[in-house]
Amino acid sequence: MIQFRKVLICFLQVITVLSIIVQLAEATTMTFTVQGGEELTKTLNLAIEDRVLIKFTVVAQSDKALHFYITFPNATVKDFDKIGDFHHSFVCDLEGEYILHFSNRDSAENKFVTLDYEVQHYIFGIPQMLFMTIFIVVVCVAAVAVFILMGKTH
DSSP: OHHHHHHHHHHHHHHHHHHHHSOOOEEEEEEEEEOTTOEEEEEEEEOTTOEEEEEEEEEOSSOOOEEEEEEOTTSOEEEEEEESEEEEEEEOOSOEEEEEEEEOTTOSSOEEEEEEEEEEOEETTEEHHHHHHHHHHHHHHHHHHHHHHHHSOO
16 A cells, blocks of 8 residues: 555656646737837747747728737747738747737727737647647556556565
């Protein structure tokens, strides 16, 4: 019984450490208003090999578009020009802050933006959820094997 408690405690410690180390997938939907003549930024902290999907829609009375660009951690800027409906995905090759810029500087009209982005983390090239599922199955099989071996008399 004492060995079973030790195995159970070790199992719980491993699960706790892994849940702290491994980040969960992040999906966010938000709405905000970009005032006329201003720029608004949103920051994403990403790791290498993260898969990112960014979608947004601009709503306004007349001109339904904003100037949109992304600043990467190495100060590279990817400009998407003036756009109203946006859908873009990419794989991160640099770790750090990715800044999304929503610029309404060339218009006096306020623009309402609905932003939806999803970040999927990968571990060893495997989606995080699949990796965690495989890990949990392996740990459970090992725990059952230890339980069976502890029950046998030698």
